[in-house]
Every structure is written in C-alpha cells, then in structure tokens.
Amino acid sequence: MNEIASPANDTFSADWRNFASTHRLKTANVLADSLEVKWDDGRISHYHFLWLRDNCPCRECVHPGTREQMFEVVDAPDDLVAASVSLGAMGALDVHWSDGHRSAYEPGWLRSHAYDETSRSERAERLRSVRPWESNLKIPTFDYASVMSADRGLLDWLLAARDVGLTMLTGMPATDEAIELVARRISFIRESNFGVTFEVRTKVEAVDSNAYTSLPLPAHTDLPTRELQPGLQFLHCLINDATGGESTFVDGFAIAAALRADSPEDFRLLCEHxxxxxxxxxxxxxxxxxxxxxxxxxxxxxxxxxxxxxRAPFNLPAAEMGAFYRAYRHFCALTRDSRFIVSRRLEAGEMWCFDNRRTMHARKAFDQASGKRFLRGCYMDRDELLSRILVLQRSYPEATLA
Amino acid sequence: MNEIASPANDTFSADWRNFASTHRLKTANVLADSLEVKWDDGRISHYHFLWLRDNCPCRECVHPGTREQMFEVVDAPDDLVAASVSLGAMGALDVHWSDGHRSAYEPGWLRSHAYDETSRSERAERLRSVRPWESNLKIPTFDYASVMSADRGLLDWLLAARDVGLTMLTGMPATDEAIELVARRISFIRESNFGVTFEVRTKVEAVDSNAYTSLPLPAHTDLPTRELQPGLQFLHCLINDATGGESTFVDGFAIAAALRADSPEDFRLLCEHxxxxxxxxxxxxxxxxxxxxxxxxxxxxxxxxxxxxxRAPFNLPAAEMGAFYRAYRHFCALTRDSRFIVSRRLEAGEMWCFDNRRTMHARKAFDQASGKRFLRGCYMDRDELLSRILVLQRSYPEATLA
Known part of the structure; x- marks a missing residue:
C-alpha cells in the first residue's frame, strides 16, 4: 500500500453511477481525526480519516472491472492521518496519507456521500416516496404493450407500484405465459411452495390454504408465515365468468397512520409485540x-x-393479552371501514400488481356454480423492483410518478 | 355464530400436529376477563376470553380441510364472557359463551399453547439450538446417498445445518445436476440475479462481482445487499485441480459473542447502527x-x-463515525483470528452446505494457471430449512443433533 496511485482517470471508479459536480470545494483543513471541507454554498462537511481512506477510489483500492473494493479498512494503520491535503485537478480533493498512500476524491461524489446533518436529512427526504390512499383512489393503470415495449413505460409502472402500491395492467393476452413475460421485464420471479406461478382456481378438497376454497378471505397479506413476505404480488385474470369474487384492497400504511393518530397505544402494541x-x-x-x-x-x-x-395463538405476557386483542381487533375493524376500501372486479385480460407488504387484499365469496374463474399469480421481492427502478433511472434520471 | 357446535370429534382440528395430553386439567374458574386453569402438576395458566374464543377449534370456526381459521375474532362481541365452564369428555375444557357459542379445548393443545410465564419460558428454551464453534470444529459430514435415500438421514443433516451452521456432504456425483437434486430434497432453490444455480469459475472480464475474479475474498456473507440474505448456501465442487483457493469459515455468532464479552460498546454499535x-x-x-x-x-x-x-460509504452522525470504525475494524480483525478459523480444501465430489447468515466464508487467492477449478452453488432460505425439519420431525419427534 505504499505505492503512489496516479490521479486523474484512475479516480471516480467505485460506482456505476455518475455524480454531477453540483458544488465546488472551497477549502479543506486537516483537523485531529478528520478533514473539514467548506463548499461554495457555505455547507461544512467533516470527513473522518478512516472514512476517506476506506472510500479511496484508486485502482489499487477498487477493482476497475467490478468497481468493488479490494482494500480492507481493517488494514489501515491505527495512527493513520492525512499528512497533507490540497484541491487538485478537476476540483478534486487530493489527500496524501501518513503511510504514503494517495487518494483523490471527485467533488460530485464527495458531496453526494457527505454525512453532515444537512446532507443526511436531504438524502433521507429523497427516499420518502409513499403516497397513501383511501377509497377514492384512481387506480394507476398501464397498458401491457407499453410496459413490454418501452423502458420508460416500464419505469412509469414500477414507480406507481413502489409509491402507490396498487396498479393494474390492461390489454394482457389471456395466456398462461403472459404473467411470466411481464414479470420478467422486472426480474426473476420468487418461487414459493405454491410454485413459480400459482393458479387461483377452487379445489374440491383444499388442504393447503383457505385461498383454494370459495370462502371469502378477509383483508390480508400473502405468505405472512415467511420471514420475508413477498414484495410484489401479480394476479392475472384469464377467465372470470363467475358471479361475485370482486377484489378489494386497502392501503395498510394509510390504516396504520389512522391507527397511530386515533390510538397511539394500539399502534405501539402492534409495532412492538x-x-x-x-x-x-x-x-x-x-x-x-x-x-x-x-x-x-x-x-x-x-x-x-x-x-x-x-396466526398462531398469541404468545404474550398474560398482563398484555387484553390490550393486545383490543389493538388487533381495532386494526381489523379499520380494514373493513368503507373509508379505506377500493373494490373492483378483475376481468379477463387484466392484471393486478400490488405491494403485498402494504396493500392488503380481500376476496368476496363467489358462486362456483355460476361460471368459471381462473387467475394466475406470482410473487417478486421488493429488492428486484427497487433495483430495476434504480437501473432504469440511470437512463431517465428525471422520471417521477405522474 | 349461535349454533351449538357438536363436541368430541369436531374438536382438535386446528393443527396438523398432535398434542399429547401430558397433563390433566384439575380445575377451571371463571374470572373477570379470563379463565384460571389449574393443572395436575400445580401449574396455573390464565386464558383470556378473547384468546380462547379466537382459538375455538370447532368446524364452524376452523375449516376442516385446510385446518385454517374461518372465524375472525373481530366479530366476537365486545362484552363476550364465558357463561359457564366445565371439564368434559376426554378431559377437555368445555366453554359455553355468553353469545351462545360453545367451544371445547383438548388439554394437550391447551397446555402446549399456555402463556403463563413458566410455559412461555419452557417454549423459548426449546427454541435455543445454536452450537457455537471455533477452529477445532469437527465439521459435521454426511453421505450423499444416505441424505438422498432416507428421511432420517436427511433430517440428521438438516439439524446440523441449523444448529452448527456448517456441514459437508461427501460422495456427490460430479454432475451439474447433483446440487439441485440434493437441494430439492429440502425444498425449492432461491433464485438470484446470478441464476437458480451459479457457477464459480473465473471470468476474464468480471464486472458483476469480485467473486468472479481470482482475488482473495475476506470473510463475508453472500448477498448482504438483499433485504433477506439467503439462509443456506450450497457449494458443490466438480473440479479442483488448481493450487490454492482453500475455503475458510468462521462462526459469525461465536465472533459476535466474543465481541460482546470483550467490548460491549463495539457490539452495541454494530447492532444498533x-x-x-x-x-x-x-x-x-x-x-x-x-x-x-x-x-x-x-x-x-x-x-x-x-x-x-x-458496503456503501457509512452514513452515520459525524460524532459516531470514529467509534463505529473502531467497532467495525474490531469485528473484521476477529474474523482473521486463527482462534475462529476452520480451513479446508474442497475436493471434487464434496459439497459445503452452510448457514450464510451466520457462517462467514472466505477464499484464499488461487493460481488460475495451475489447473481447473469449478464449483456450482445455490441458495435456499431459512424458511425452507426450518419447515422441512418441522415436517420431518412429525415422523421422528425424538431426533436431535448427535
């Protein structure tokens, strides 16, 4: 680690994104354990020596092919300090370390990763994208063809799935394969014990799940018995000639917010137990x-x-059982409140795509004798949705939910 | 809900397991909001009215095919009380509710789900199964044929995977399919962006991951960038003619325990931030x-x-950055401590199966020119491992890790 890294085009390689230089560095001063940087808009950011050394983007520290770190910060000397610092080529921050290593940091990257309180708050604010809804929601609806053929069409759909948590696709072919084709526009499907995709068709002798009966199902999330519930659920209707069986949805986040406002104690119990x-x-x-x-x-x-x-039988301290039932029943009652319920019958050629960890869905009972009803469904984790959005946003950085 | 459920063989249907009647009910008294039950060993359990009503196992409340609940406790009257209680057929607890519904609870089930403090502690204790290890671990090793052909052989392997978190299979065929065949003895494989199974073979121009270079890799868990890291990792060696490239493992739980003992503050920082x-x-x-x-x-x-x-650049309050680097470097240093390291070269026909969320693995650099090295890997979630163990234990309830 004693070689001197060549600067300029060896730097800035530790990411696949570009960081525009929106602000210039004005001064950089060496303090006891960190650098104090002043920006041209007056913001002051401190960068700890180990943080800077850890994030050195030179070719000795970062693999130029994978852009992943090879350097391990555990190997930095305990007494590492910045021996000198200067503003270098292209406005970069050049640091000469006490052990001889040299690092250069591009100002756009440095500003984007600053951890002063203002910078941290700005970043946290940009992550807030949830749009709560109630019964008057106009369901964001997208056309299958535009999602399949255009990356921008895909991105618009995915932003709605992320921020609203309930979307519909129309114009789907009524084929077994269509749901897989459209899901794979995002990423691979999450398999479960019900298969890669599953059929929602009534079974005569259901033993696996109430979902395979014709019973009504109260508002729920799917697979709550798994450590990680599936993020997205897709439900594609191929045939719906039966009477009844409307899909209904409620925004679980809106209900949680209402519970928090009405009864903070019930909210707390459902968060903590x-x-x-x-x-x-x-x-x-x-x-x-x-x-x-x-x-x-x-x-x-x-x-x-x-x-x-x-649910398993509740396993709580006896002194809390009564209060917990009050909270649980309160939440369940809100999922039945017409204030929150969006109801819509799914027709052949339509598909729901919703956030299964937010948007609770219910099914009214349907009459098996009245006609055929056949849906095909699958799951995908939030990781895949969010990754696809971030990759698409490299091409459309200005895209936001309309 | 006003019909009277018929007792006897309509009860006990809310689970696929059987609950042996290890203890008899002696008395049951109605209190203000609960029943107080005394057992023949002197234990006293309280059951809240809503808890009992919620868990009524009659055919009106539980679907006899799926054994899942149809009754919703939100529909119980606010003023529900037990009008009377008696000890009935087969020692069951019979409850006559104020709204006319009747419930009967089998004593084995009732004891198994009691939530008095003693019963809760007993159950929590039974869930403790982690066996920490250091460098002197004798790696639990199993034969491919016995795992493939016998459920008891499979269960023994899975208990070791769960409790030790590092196991080896020997005698595997050196075929592409073998890893899938053995994984599917447990359940389906968890797909990732690297595929359903992935090849660990050096790529000339790796851009996806340092794992596809011939670089050494420090001790790590796989896919930490996902919300849920894969629980099990399987690595099957088909060819290993290269020099070097030993697999090394450390028990992350043993290291966390050592850190907690040596430096509680470092442990706290790594838990809380x-x-x-x-x-x-x-x-x-x-x-x-x-x-x-x-x-x-x-x-x-x-x-x-x-x-x-x-890792992304740490994004912490500036006042905590120095302490956090101390904690992080401390943890990393422990992963290099020979006290913890188990090292073993994987030969053709052998397979690692380890808990990817506990057992950190590392790879020494290897010499690409010295020979071929080809591994095939895949992932599976902990949910699948634990579910398979519970289902197998229905047949072998006495099985524990040797």
Missing part, C-alpha cells in the same frame, strides 16, 4: 415471528403483516 | 440497510451481514 404466523399443511410447516406493523430503521411504517387465518 | 450495502453492476443496483449484527425479537444474535467490498 411480535406475533407468530403458522402455515399449516401436510407438506409444509412455515413459521414466522414478527409484528403486524413493521417499522424501518428510520421509524417509518415499512410493512404490514397479517392474515387472520394464519 | 444500520449500514448500507450496495451491489454495483451494469445490470442491477441492489441496496440494503441493516446492521452488521442482527438480533431477533428475543435479543439473541440471529444474523451476521457483512461483505467488506459491498
């Missing part, structure tokens, strides 16, 4: 242990987990 | 946000998440 969900079947025995309302590391609601018929 | 991991590729842009050491709802270490070369 994990519940067990058990799949019960001759062939499988899946069990999860997680709260009905999931919060992310920032304290925002990021997940709803609920299917009434898959 | 989420880190971003970014996959960087022309085709994908996966990002996760989670801590290096993950705790479950019970406060036990349940996951390690770390690949040095996939």
């Amino acid at each position: 994990p519940v067990e969900f058990w799949n019960k079947s001759p062939q499988s025995d899946y069990r999860s242990f997680a709260s009905v309302i999931g919060l992310d590391a920032r304290g925002e609601v990021s997940e709803i987990r609920l299917a009434n018929w898959l | 989420p880190v971003e991991f970014w996959n960087k590729s022309p085709q994908s842009d996966y990002r996760s946000f989670a801590s290096v050491i993950g705790l479950d709802a019970r406060g036990e270490v349940s996951e390690i998440r770390l690949a040095n070369w996939l």
Whole structure:
C-alpha cells in the first residue's frame, strides 16, 4: 500500500453511477481525526480519516472491472492521518496519507456521500416516496404493450407500484405465459411452495390454504408465515365468468397512520409485540415471528403483516393479552371501514400488481356454480423492483410518478 | 355464530400436529376477563376470553380441510364472557359463551399453547439450538446417498445445518445436476440475479462481482445487499485441480459473542447502527440497510451481514463515525483470528452446505494457471430449512443433533 496511485482517470471508479459536480470545494483543513471541507454554498462537511481512506477510489483500492473494493479498512494503520491535503485537478480533493498512500476524491461524489446533518436529512427526504390512499383512489393503470415495449413505460409502472402500491395492467393476452413475460421485464420471479406461478382456481378438497376454497378471505397479506413476505404480488385474470369474487384492497400504511393518530397505544402494541404466523399443511410447516406493523430503521411504517387465518395463538405476557386483542381487533375493524376500501372486479385480460407488504387484499365469496374463474399469480421481492427502478433511472434520471 | 357446535370429534382440528395430553386439567374458574386453569402438576395458566374464543377449534370456526381459521375474532362481541365452564369428555375444557357459542379445548393443545410465564419460558428454551464453534470444529459430514435415500438421514443433516451452521456432504456425483437434486430434497432453490444455480469459475472480464475474479475474498456473507440474505448456501465442487483457493469459515455468532464479552460498546454499535450495502453492476443496483449484527425479537444474535467490498460509504452522525470504525475494524480483525478459523480444501465430489447468515466464508487467492477449478452453488432460505425439519420431525419427534 505504499505505492503512489496516479490521479486523474484512475479516480471516480467505485460506482456505476455518475455524480454531477453540483458544488465546488472551497477549502479543506486537516483537523485531529478528520478533514473539514467548506463548499461554495457555505455547507461544512467533516470527513473522518478512516472514512476517506476506506472510500479511496484508486485502482489499487477498487477493482476497475467490478468497481468493488479490494482494500480492507481493517488494514489501515491505527495512527493513520492525512499528512497533507490540497484541491487538485478537476476540483478534486487530493489527500496524501501518513503511510504514503494517495487518494483523490471527485467533488460530485464527495458531496453526494457527505454525512453532515444537512446532507443526511436531504438524502433521507429523497427516499420518502409513499403516497397513501383511501377509497377514492384512481387506480394507476398501464397498458401491457407499453410496459413490454418501452423502458420508460416500464419505469412509469414500477414507480406507481413502489409509491402507490396498487396498479393494474390492461390489454394482457389471456395466456398462461403472459404473467411470466411481464414479470420478467422486472426480474426473476420468487418461487414459493405454491410454485413459480400459482393458479387461483377452487379445489374440491383444499388442504393447503383457505385461498383454494370459495370462502371469502378477509383483508390480508400473502405468505405472512415467511420471514420475508413477498414484495410484489401479480394476479392475472384469464377467465372470470363467475358471479361475485370482486377484489378489494386497502392501503395498510394509510390504516396504520389512522391507527397511530386515533390510538397511539394500539399502534405501539402492534409495532412492538411480535406475533407468530403458522402455515399449516401436510407438506409444509412455515413459521414466522414478527409484528403486524413493521417499522424501518428510520421509524417509518415499512410493512404490514397479517392474515387472520394464519396466526398462531398469541404468545404474550398474560398482563398484555387484553390490550393486545383490543389493538388487533381495532386494526381489523379499520380494514373493513368503507373509508379505506377500493373494490373492483378483475376481468379477463387484466392484471393486478400490488405491494403485498402494504396493500392488503380481500376476496368476496363467489358462486362456483355460476361460471368459471381462473387467475394466475406470482410473487417478486421488493429488492428486484427497487433495483430495476434504480437501473432504469440511470437512463431517465428525471422520471417521477405522474 | 349461535349454533351449538357438536363436541368430541369436531374438536382438535386446528393443527396438523398432535398434542399429547401430558397433563390433566384439575380445575377451571371463571374470572373477570379470563379463565384460571389449574393443572395436575400445580401449574396455573390464565386464558383470556378473547384468546380462547379466537382459538375455538370447532368446524364452524376452523375449516376442516385446510385446518385454517374461518372465524375472525373481530366479530366476537365486545362484552363476550364465558357463561359457564366445565371439564368434559376426554378431559377437555368445555366453554359455553355468553353469545351462545360453545367451544371445547383438548388439554394437550391447551397446555402446549399456555402463556403463563413458566410455559412461555419452557417454549423459548426449546427454541435455543445454536452450537457455537471455533477452529477445532469437527465439521459435521454426511453421505450423499444416505441424505438422498432416507428421511432420517436427511433430517440428521438438516439439524446440523441449523444448529452448527456448517456441514459437508461427501460422495456427490460430479454432475451439474447433483446440487439441485440434493437441494430439492429440502425444498425449492432461491433464485438470484446470478441464476437458480451459479457457477464459480473465473471470468476474464468480471464486472458483476469480485467473486468472479481470482482475488482473495475476506470473510463475508453472500448477498448482504438483499433485504433477506439467503439462509443456506450450497457449494458443490466438480473440479479442483488448481493450487490454492482453500475455503475458510468462521462462526459469525461465536465472533459476535466474543465481541460482546470483550467490548460491549463495539457490539452495541454494530447492532444498533444500520449500514448500507450496495451491489454495483451494469445490470442491477441492489441496496440494503441493516446492521452488521442482527438480533431477533428475543435479543439473541440471529444474523451476521457483512461483505467488506459491498458496503456503501457509512452514513452515520459525524460524532459516531470514529467509534463505529473502531467497532467495525474490531469485528473484521476477529474474523482473521486463527482462534475462529476452520480451513479446508474442497475436493471434487464434496459439497459445503452452510448457514450464510451466520457462517462467514472466505477464499484464499488461487493460481488460475495451475489447473481447473469449478464449483456450482445455490441458495435456499431459512424458511425452507426450518419447515422441512418441522415436517420431518412429525415422523421422528425424538431426533436431535448427535
């Protein structure tokens, strides 16, 4: 690590994105354990020596093919300091380290990754994209052909799936393959014990799930018995000649927000007490242990987990059982409140695509004798949706939900 | 809900397991909001009215085919109480509810799901099965043929995978299909952007991952950039004629325990501060946000998440950056400590199967010119492992790790 890295075109290689130089560095001063940088708009950012050394983008530290780090920060000397610092070519920050290594940081990258409080807040704000909805939602609807043929059409659909969590595709061919073709525009499908894709068709002797009966199903998320519930659910209608069986949806995030406002104590109980969900079947025995309302590391609601018929008996301290039932029944009652419910019959050639960890879906009972009803479904993880959006946004950085 | 459920053989249907009646009910008394039950060993369990009503196993409340609940507890009257209670046929607890519904609970089921503090502790204790290890581990090794041909052989292997987190299979055919055949003895494979199965073979121009170079890789978990890291990793060696490239493993749970003992502050920082991991590729842009050491709802270490070369720049408050680097470097240093390292060269016909969220693996650099080296790998979620174990244990309830 004592060779001197050549600057200029060896730098800036630790990412596949480009970081526009929106601001110039004005000054950089060496403090006891960090650099203090002043920007041309007056912002001050501190960069710890180890943070900078860790993120050196030179070809010795980062593999030029994979753009992944080869250097391990555990190998930096304990007494590492910046021996000198200067503003170099293209406005870069050049650092000469006490162990002889040299690093150069492009200002666009440095600004984009600054961790002063203002920069951190700006980034957190940009991640907020959830749009809550109630019964008056105009369901974002997209045309199959435009999603299949154009990346921009695909991106528009995916942004709605991410931010609204409920979308419809129209103009789908009524073929078994169509759902896979459109899902694979995003990424691979998440397999489950029900297959890569699954049929929703009534079985005479259902043993795997109430979903395969003609019973009504209360508002729920699918596969809450898994550690990670599937992110997206796709449901493609090939035939719907039966009477009844409308799909209904509620925004679980909107319901969680209403619960939080009406009854913070009920909200807290559903966030803090994990519940067990058990799949019960001759062939499988899946069990999860997680709260009905999931919060992310920032304290925002990021997940709803609920299917009434898959809960295990609550296993809580006896002193909390009554309060927990009050909270649970309160949440269930809100999922039945017409204020929140969007209801729509799915016709042949249409497909739902919704966020299965947010948008709870229900099914009204249907009359098996009245006609055929055949849906095909599949799942995909949020990771795949979000990755595809980020890759598409490299080409359409200005795209946002209309 | 006013019909009277017929008792006896209509009860006990809400599960696919049987619950042996290890204890008899002695008395049951109606309190203000619950029943107080005394068992023949003196234990006292309280059952809240709503809990009991929620778990009524009669055919009106539970679908006899799927054994899943049809009743929704949100439909119970707010003022529901037990009008009377008695000990009935086969020692069951019979409850006559104030709204006219009747329920009967089998004592084995009732004892198994009791939520008094003693019963809760007993169940939590039975879930503790992790066996930490250091460099002197005798790697649990199983024969391919016995795993393929016998359910008991399969179960023994899976218990070791769950509790030790590092196992080897020997006697595998050196075919492309063998890894899929043995994985599907457990369940379906978890696909990733690298495919259903992936080849570990050096690429001349790797852009997807450092894993496809001949570089050494520091101890890591695979796919830390995904919200849920794969639970099991399988690595099957078809050819290994190259010099070097030994596999090395450390028990991330043992390292976390050592860190907790040596430096609770470093342990706390790695538990509490989420880190971003970014996959960087022309085709994908996966990002996760989670801590290096993950705790479950019970406060036990349940996951390690770390690949040095996939970390995003740390995004923490400036005041914590120095301390966080101390903690991170401490953890990385422990992964290099010979006290923890198990090292073994994988030969043709052998396969690793390890817990990718616990057992960190590393690869020494290898000499591409010295010979061929070809591995095939795949992933599976913990859900599939644990479900298969529970289903097999219905046939072998006494089986534990030797």
